């Protein structure tokens with residue numbers, strides 16, 4: 018039986034970037050809403066991640082009144098992409114940030130609380146939908162629920178939604194190698210595709226270093242030792258002095274994204290939104306979180322909480338679907354060594370191509386004419402096996 022009264026207007030399961038953004042989106046639209054932000058962990062808490070934060074994330078947060086989040090951090094505006102001696106290194110159109118998730122997520126959760134959310138320590142295990150409300154663990158009820166509970170989402174499972182392709186990645190913190198200072202360095206794998214190792218300078222003498230690859234059903238998942246070995250193989254010296262190693266799954270997006278309708282919404286990793294080219298997920302988490310929060314607020318304002326999912330789908334599909342189709346295509350093409358190397362040569366040769374690839378990998382970018390032209394040129398121009406290196410412009 019559904020409980021007689023609804024305790025919360027909106028309950029958000031998970032207080033990572035997607036969950037905090039959901040609360041912020043809802044409360045920015047209607048500061049009077051009763052919003053519960055539930056997380057199984059106390060904050061600050063760690064989350065295995067490369068810690069790379071695209072500038073677009075800050076734009077989205079500014080729209081819901083959150084500014085100054087990274088004012089004490091050092092921006093990184095150099096990006097080096099490489100594979101087996103082929104390098105494209107350039108300044109990015111806008112700097113990115115490398116912010117340990119222990120810091121970033123606590124700041125986001127604080128911002129949500131400052132906006133009026135109640136942060137509650139609670140591990141959600143069960144979700145039941147009743148005609149007038151959604152009940153969590155038989156004790157918390159809400160008119161709308163947003164599942165922002167990450168890669169292994171309980172809410173997604175309760176909705177009976179399958180997960181698509183998954184990658185596995187391991188990260189640690191190690192003294193930044195001299196040749197990798199002030200940069201985000203990505204070295205694509207030469208064995209399993211897609212795969213890459215990274216070193217992202219945190220600006221405090223340490224780099225976030227890691228390695229990840231797509232999991233295939235027909236071969237065993239790599240062990241921690243394999244992941245460390247592959248990281249060291251691609252970026253020699255990266256693991257030296259490394260600490261705080263932690264691994265996690267990345268639920269990759271596909272071209273067939275279908276948000277659920279009704280009172281229960283999904284955002285971020287729970288909605289399987291990690292870029293299949295780059296492993297970027299914070300931008301999607303914040304973007305879909307804010308959209309879910311706004312959709313919930315609008316549906317509640319109309320007295321139709323059961324329409325929240327429909328509103329969310331309308332708001333997200335237009336921008337998200339074309340982008341997801343393009344990234345799915347790009348990720349498929351990038352499995353071919355020839356295409357990957359052509360993309361690196363094209364990025365080394367042309368700033369526009371480089372910038373468009375960065376947009377495709379970090380935000381809402383698409384497969385642009387500049388990318389197609391650049392790839393075409395790279396294919397017809399005979400490439401040297403140890404292609405050109407481009408110093409920052």
Ligand SMILES: Cc1cc2nc3c(=O)[nH]c(=O)nc-3n(C[C@H](O)[C@H](O)[C@H](O)COP(=O)(O)OP(=O)(O)OC[C@H]3O[C@@H](n4cnc5c(N)ncnc54)[C@H](O)[C@@H]3O)c2cc1C
Pocket residue numbers: 030031032033034035036055056057058064065066067068069070071139140141142165166167168170171186187188227229264265266267284285286287290291296297298299300302
């Ligand atoms: C190794 C690695 C490197 C990555 N590097 C980058 C990068 O550099 N840049 C980037 O943008 N993305 C990166 N990603 C992806 C990024 O980490 C995720 O996309 C992002 O964390 C998604 O945010 P989220 O809020 O959806 O989920 P999460 O950050 O996973 O947050 C989910 C929250 O839900 C809580 N929770 C889970 N289950 C429950 C439950 N049952 N009840 C209550 N609470 C629950 C958890 O405690 C957690 O706080 C990386 C991922 C990995 C694994």
